[in-house]
Amino acid sequence: MMNKITIISGSPNKKSRVNGLVDYAAKLLIDHGYEVSIIQVATLPAEDVMYAHFGSKAILEANAQVAEATGIIIVSPVYKTTLTGLVKAYIDLLPQKGLEHKIVATYLVGGTISNLLSIDYGVKPILASMGAHCFAKNVFAVDHQIERIEENEDQIHFVLSEELKQRVEQSVNDMINYRMMTV
16 A cells, blocks of 8 residues: 555645645655645645534545554644644644654744744644554754745745755655564
């Protein structure tokens, strides 16, 4: 069975630098033979997310992607020293032990390095309470490490600094190596 990784993106829009991390991690995983699914939380029906419609078709389909995954990467901009409310609202819709037996990594993008501990103090406790028992190397990036290049409104791509690419590669390798050890 092919290994599956689900990326949960809290990017509020297609211009968000967070998309650079999503794209790069997905490419690395695909190059290693993984099936990658991406949940763009902003594209889920807002009413379903905000009013916690656990039984909505869109939420059930997204949750199925998480359930089928061997690993999860949560990617978000940092707002008020933690991940976006958008991502938190979706995480609240996952089953209480929805991350059990999965390796999990968090990639956050903030304006300054002062939010570096957001992962350890704001995000890890939530994920651990949901059964995540193994964490891949997490990645914190500062805005200036991800260059946004806009050809036009529909053509936006991102260039990661070499140092940031290396940290994402280490995180992806953690996920791959963990999965290889548990198979």
